[in-house]
Each structure stands twice: as C-alpha cells, then as structure tokens.
Amino acid sequence: MCKKVFRTSALLFAMLCLFATTIFAQSYASSYAYLCPTIDGKCDARYWKDALSIDFPYGKLMLKNNYHYLYILIDVTEDTYEDQIIKKPMCEDYFELYFDWDGNGKLTNNIDRVYSMCNMSKRLVYRYLIKKDAYSSVYFSAGTAMAGFGSSPNEAKAHRYYELRIPLSEVKMDRMQSLHLAFRIYSKNPAIDYQSSSDLSGDMSDYINIKLAFPPRQINLDYTVGSRKMLANQLEFEMDVAPYIFQKRTFLPIRYVVEPFGGFFEWNSTSQQLVIFIQSKIVTMTINSPVAYINGKEIMVDSGNKAITPQWKPPGRVMVPLRFVAETIGCEVFWDARTQKTTVRFNRD
Numbered sequence: 001m002c003k004k005v006f007r008t009s010a011l012l013f014a015m016l017c018l019f020a021t022t023i024f025a026q027s028y029a030s031s032y033a034y035l036c037p038t039i040d041g042k043c044d045a046r047y048w049k050d051a052l053s054i055d056f057p058y059g060k061l062m063l064k065n066n067y068h069y070l071y072i073l074i075d076v077t078e079d080t081y082e083d084q085i086i087k088k089p090m091c092e093d094y095f096e097l098y099f100d101w102d103g104n105g106k107l108t109n110n111i112d113r114v115y116s117m118c119n120m121s122k123r124l125v126y127r128y129l130i131k132k133d134a135y136s137s138v139y140f141s142a143g144t145a146m147a148g149f150g151s152s153p154n155e156a157k158a159h160r161y162y163e164l165r166i167p168l169s170e171v172k173m174d175r176m177q178s179l180h181l182a183f184r185i186y187s188k189n190p191a192i193d194y195q196s197s198s199d200l201s202g203d204m205s206d207y208i209n210i211k212l213a214f215p216p217r218q219i220n221l222d223y224t225v226g227s228r229k230m231l232a233n234q235l236e237f238e239m240d241v242a243p244y245i246f247q248k249r250t251f252l253p254i255r256y257v258v259e260p261f262g263g264f265f266e267w268n269s270t271s272q273q274l275v276i277f278i279q280s281k282i283v284t285m286t287i288n289s290p291v292a293y294i295n296g297k298e299i300m301v302d303s304g305n306k307a308i309t310p311q312w313k314p315p316g317r318v319m320v321p322l323r324f325v326a327e328t329i330g331c332e333v334f335w336d337a338r339t340q341k342t343t344v345r346f347n348r349d
Helices: 002-022 255-261 322-328
Strands: 026-029 052-056 059-065 069-076 093-099 113-117 123-131 139-150 159-167 178-187 192-195 208-211 218-224 229-232 235-238 244-246 249-253 264-268 273-278 281-286 291-294 297-300 311-313 317-321 332-336 341-347
Touching: 026 052, 069 093, 069 178, 093 159, 113 139, 113 159, 123 159, 218 255, 249 255, 249 322, 255 264, 255 273, 255 322, 281 322, 317 322, 322 332, 322 341
Parallel strands: 026 208
Antiparallel strands: 052 059, 059 069, 069 159, 093 113, 093 178, 113 123, 123 139, 139 159, 178 192, 178 208, 218 229, 218 341, 229 235, 244 249, 249 317, 264 273, 273 281, 281 291, 291 297, 311 317, 332 341
16 A cells, blocks of 8 residues: 555656646756856956856847856847947847746746846846736846846857846755746847747746756866966856965955855955855955954864965955965865865865
8 A cells, every 4th residue: 555655756747847847848957157247248268168058049048057146148149239238228139937826837926027127227127026027016126137248159240248147045946956047138239039938927938947056066177387378167168367375375355255155245345345145154355454254253264274264366366365265165176286286176065
C-alpha cells in the first residue's frame, strides 16, 4: 500500500514538473553573473558576453542574474537610427517588459506587472495589469534602466539598446525557480512594433520561461599580476585595470573580487570610504587607512604592515589588497610566486 502511494505521489510530482515547464512556450536557463553589468548606457560587452542570449527578429534579449538582481539587455540591433531620444521623453522608442508574476499562464488582476522607462533619467517604472490592455497608475521600481545608442556584444554598427537592472525582490519566481516574461519593442523610425508573445496582457501561456541561475558550490577566481585577464571558473573576463604588487601584497579593483561571490559595494567620494556588503558581512574601509571594520568590529587590514591600505587610482578605481578582502569573506587564497598568479577559492555551505 505504501509503495503504491509513493509511486502515485511520484507520478503526480513528475506531471506537475512537466506541466510547470510546458505551460510556457519557450524555456531557457539564465547565466550566473560573476560580474555585473554597469547600467550606464554604454553597454560594456565585457560584462554581457556570458549572458543568456535569446534571438528575436530585430535583435537579441540577453539576461543574467546574481543573488540580488536580474540584468537584462534588450539589444535592438535593427534600430540603427539615432533620433536624439536623450533630449526628449521616450515616445518614439521604448520597450515594455511583461511579467506573469504568479506564473499561472493568465492575467491576474493587480498582480502581474509591466516594466518600462518613463524618461531618460535612469528611472525604471512598472504598472500592474488590471485587465486586458488596461493598466494601473505608475510605480517607481527600485531598479535601474538606461537607453543607449552604440555598439554592443551582438553588433558593432551603432544601434539602439536598453540596459536594465531589476531587484529579484520585485520578480516573483514559481516553485521551479523560474520567472515568466514577454516583451514589446517599439520604434517609430525605423518602424518596429514587435511583441514576443501573441497576447501580452491576456493569455500569458506563450510567455518565455526563464530558470534563474544560482552560483556553483565552488567558485575559483584566477588573477595574474600585470594581466587584465581574469578567470571565474575558467570563464574569461577582462578587467579594466590589471592587478599589481605593492609592499609584497597584490592589489586589484574591488568589484573583481566582490561581485563574483554575490557581493556589492558602495563608494562615498566625500569621505573616501568603501562599504562592502557580502554574505552576512559588512566591511568598511577607508582610502589610505590601515584600519577596517567588519560588522562594526575594528581590525587591521594587514597586521604586519600599516602601509597596506585601500588605494585610489585614476581614472577612479578603488584598489584593495586581495588577500585581506578574500579571507575576510571566507575564501582560501593561493599564491604562485613563479607565475605571479593568485587563485581565490570559495566553497558555499
């Protein structure tokens, strides 16, 4: 009797999983953001090249995520007309990004959302869907959006694109850790009006299914002194500044050791203070100060050398001692003097 119940439950669970993955027409897996794209309208290819890429008739939709954010590049490679959009409201070129919030394949009043840009001030906004083709008033997202015109990872010829960063707290996932979205691209010149779903705000069953990425259990980062090449689990990235040695310690820009582990940082140019948020720790450091604070507790950046402090380098890079930051967040650090290579290893529990 118990075996029969078990077999029945297993069959029901399998059918549920099959239903969850087939209710939406297309399914894709996101990529984990070892490095996070800067939402600045410049579309730096170094930080998008490892993203999930989905073709549509006028370009590509690229997507990646980390612990905190969903990063999206709507790359409209066929929109090659620069129409001075920056100098006026976005009425001739825009995107709309639709989310089936509860993942039930149909419109749910005041639950499902559509994101867009209201102007060129990096403001990402959203509206709730009330009924088919009817929307609520506008709400400001905690995310960021920026339109740009130039080259991208997909096309060297200048064209229109949109960079987005949406907090995962605003994007509900189903029990399969998937989200469900569709999008619309509109351009007056050239004439483009593309919808990825046959029914954006009614029947949502043909929305795109995106299974979010989670970091691997082990992350290995490799850096070489004097080289801008960085490896994250053998995936190659290019840093904007190469690591260097000062007082027998390796220094490198802060983002390249914090972001791969799901951390982020804030920089106060007035106080010259850096605050790192990573795992369960808050690390505060100040330029040219040998003292740091970990969750409020004072500690020396290097107990054997007060000259080891965070440094500021033109054109605006905060350089930190690699070993201190890596070991503070629970990593192992290995140094090869012959090759001038540092390996940082992190294992998730």
